[in-house]
Amino acid sequence: xxxxxxxxxxxxxxxxxxxxxxxxxxxxxxxxxxxxxxxxxxxxxxxxxxxxxxxxxxxxxxxxxxxxxxxxxxxxxxxxxxxxxxxxxxxxxxxxxxxxxxxxxxxxxxxxxxxxxxxxxxxxxxxxxxxxxxxxxxxxxxxxxxxxxxxxxxxxxxxxxxxxxxxxxxxxxxxxxxxxxxxxxxxxxxxxxxxxxxxxxxxxxxxxxxxxxxxxxxxxxxxxxxxxxxxxxxxxxxxxxxxxxxxxxxxxxxxxxxxxxxxxxxxxxxxxxxxxxxxxxxxxxxxxxxxxxxxxxxxxxxxxxxxxxxxxxxxxxxxxxxxxxxxxxxxxxxxxxxxxxxxxxxxxxxxxxxxxxxxxxxxxxxxxxxxxxxxxxxxxxxxxxxxxxxxxxxxxxxxxxxxxxxxxxxxxxxxxxxxxxxxxxxxxxxxxxxxx
Numbered sequence: 001x002x003x004x005x006x007x008x009x010x011x012x013x014x015x016x017x018x019x020x021x022x023x024x025x026x027x028x029x030x031x032x033x034x035x036x037x038x039x040x041x042x043x044x045x046x047x048x049x050x051x052x053x054x055x056x057x058x059x060x061x062x063x064x065x066x067x068x069x070x071x072x073x074x075x076x077x078x079x080x081x082x083x084x085x086x087x088x089x090x091x092x093x094x095x096x097x098x099x100x101x102x103x104x105x106x107x108x109x110x111x112x113x114x115x116x117x118x119x120x121x122x123x124x125x126x127x128x129x130x131x132x133x134x135x136x137x138x139x140x141x142x143x144x145x146x147x148x149x150x151x152x153x154x155x156x157x158x159x160x161x162x163x164x165x166x167x168x169x170x171x172x173x174x175x176x177x178x179x180x181x182x183x184x185x186x187x188x189x190x191x192x193x194x195x196x197x198x199x200x201x202x203x204x205x206x207x208x209x210x211x212x213x214x215x216x217x218x219x220x221x222x223x224x225x226x227x228x229x230x231x232x233x234x235x236x237x238x239x240x241x242x243x244x245x246x247x248x249x250x251x252x253x254x255x256x257x258x259x260x261x262x263x264x265x266x267x268x269x270x271x272x273x274x275x276x277x278x279x280x281x282x283x284x285x286x287x288x289x290x291x292x293x294x295x296x297x298x299x300x301x302x303x304x305x306x307x308x309x310x311x312x313x314x315x316x317x318x319x320x321x322x323x324x325x326x327x328x329x330x331x332x333x334x335x336x337x338x339x340x341x342x343x344x345x346x347x348x349x350x351x352x353x354x355x356x357x358x359x360x361x362x363x364x365x366x367x368x369x370x371x372x373x374x375x376x377x378x379x380x381x382x383x384x385x386x387x388x389x390x391x392x393x394x395x396x397x398x399x400x401x402x403x404x405x406x407x408x409x410x411x412x413x414x415x416x417x418x419x420x421x422x423x424x425x426x427x428x429x430x431x432x433x434x435x436x
Contacts, residue, residue, distance in 0.1 A: 031059030075120030081132030148172030160194030203255030280311025288326030288348030297326025328358030
């Protein structure tokens, strides 16, 4: 459980940091960063195993007096807590409320310290999984701390999955995604994609704005290399696809500057999520790259079947659900409650080509909301956005990667890319059959 705040020092000697291995996976000796890294290094040296299991327990990531340690993970390695599925407890928003593998920051580490960093090579057989872990930041101990941290940073990773994790009071970024310019030159077709599902991303305190004093950042950040010329002008080739796309589904988010943000040609899909007691500073955000000349901003945001409930913001008065400042997308079937504006549309990018022009908004429910849409910089209905059904086919829900069996020795590496492709083909065939 994660409720107690007795942070004991974990007493391990170097001679005790042995690893147990069986059936293609390795148990880390503990949830300490050094033991997880040792297990990863052993997997890499072995060359045949893919999964590190972290045992049940309440662990300090590093001990007081030790330097901060970032775990470095190749993208073909899974890191999974041992919580068995039948012990998962769900709360009133259908999220995990109890974990058996808890990882804590016991002291105030240097600002923007990273817990786990993953570098991929944009290969379809990497598919890293991070699951069943609770990451508890230092602000859980000292709510007055203003230092911010990053939990999982990934670059050039294809078909990743982060699921059933808790990110609490880490402040800067729970999951950060991007790509390296060198890999863009090798493979511009897909710069990173994956799914984050059934996670809780929470800050209990913080200041979302202005930039000079903010103490919280982004729950999920998907920002591609800005040199990459990856803009797809035809929105019909982006909506409902899974290419340069991050899916966020069945998550609970609270207390961020933006719960999700993106930029530089990225495509994000947020669906079946609950955003409650957030700061309302654009809980979902699509950047437009302000003052950028011809630099591209966000390409596409799909947000549907979400609940935006009861923002709490004593610092800034916006209390807005979604900021759409660049690109296009589809926003529909959402519930907004107790907001000033449900959606803000702005022409932030000075280059018209990247400004919103293919955005559809329809069938959203407003409860005590002043306006459905607030516009800035001259955005206009019928030019930059449309208030009717786009009538497109969304990507299959739940995401195919979430339906694959995740066991320490599952054939995930082999079947994940094939399974995703199979779902697309199957959906297409069903659609054609339905027209007969």
